[in-house]
Amino acid sequence: MDLGLAGKVALVAGGSSGLGLAAATELAREGAHVAIGARDPERLAAAERRLKEVATGRLRTSSVDLTDRAATARWVDDVAADFGALHIVLVSGGGPPVGEASTFGPADYQAALDTVLLPAVGLALAALPHLRAAGWGRLLFVTSEAAAVPHPKLALSGVARAGIVRFAQSLAAETGRQGITVNVLAPGPTRTEMVERAAARLAGGGQDGDQDGDRDGGHDGGDVEAQLRAMGAHSAVGRLGTVEEFAAVAAFLASERASFVTGGVHLLDGGASVSGLEHAYLAAGRRDTFR
DSSP: OOOSOTTOEEEEETTTSHHHHHHHHHHHHTTOEEEEEESOHHHHHHHHHHHHTTOSSOEEEEEOOTTOHHHHHHHHHHHHHHHSOOOEEEEOOOOOBOBOGGGSOHHHHHHHIIIIIHHHHHHHHHHHHHHHHHTOEEEEEEOOGGGTSOOTTBHHHHHHHHHHHHHHHHHHHHHGGGTEEEEEEEEOSBOOHHHHHHHHHHTTOOOTTOOSOOSSTTSOHHHHHHHHHHHHTTSTTSSOBOHHHHHHHHHHHTSGGGTTOOSOEEEESTTHHHHOOOOGGGGGOSBOOOO
16 A cells, blocks of 8 residues: 655654554655654664665754753754754653543643643644645654553653643644644553563562663563463453554554544554453553554
């Protein structure tokens, strides 16, 4: 299927790992020029090497902190100037701590807005003039299942993600006649490196601060695989999602073929929201663990 992405310019925030990198990889494979931004230079370098394996268009990597609004705006403008246009913007990133609503104070809720909601809003507003100038645009916000389904232990995530949803839907109504679509992706637990580290902690080994990217946190692979199976057992399909499955949906929503799809919240949880089972993965750490 030709998605019509060849030659389009895509900017992916949080594109050095996890779901952001998966989406950037799929866009590059489809022939888009891809610029990724993230904070960690080493992860950016590793991501660039991976993208080069599949890319047919140009690539660009930038170290940027999305909580710095001025730096974010400069990054967007620089990418658009370098590539000559901007067509696709995908915002990904980590999530706030896990916990029930009353376990957090006002400062925690403020931090969730400052680190999750406002950076996404700032990036979208910085990119919007370039999308309008191109006369064709796709804005994609990667959130979590908390954007679509309430969960008592995802209180901070739910508050911040709900803000993104309402912003995205308002923006979709505003820009639809300008050739710009706006959509929210709400993935459930997906097998990323972070989830694998969470499985290692559940298996009894890794620590919350483990950032080495090892697939099993130094533990026996069988134990970790058993934990991964348990983490996905609550979904209707009985397993975790894959980053490739997520990336396929992201690429479609970024494509010409999805021109009539806008203002939607697209839940990618393997039917977990209809299974009614406990989310075992939430015991593994203090942040959204599907990144």
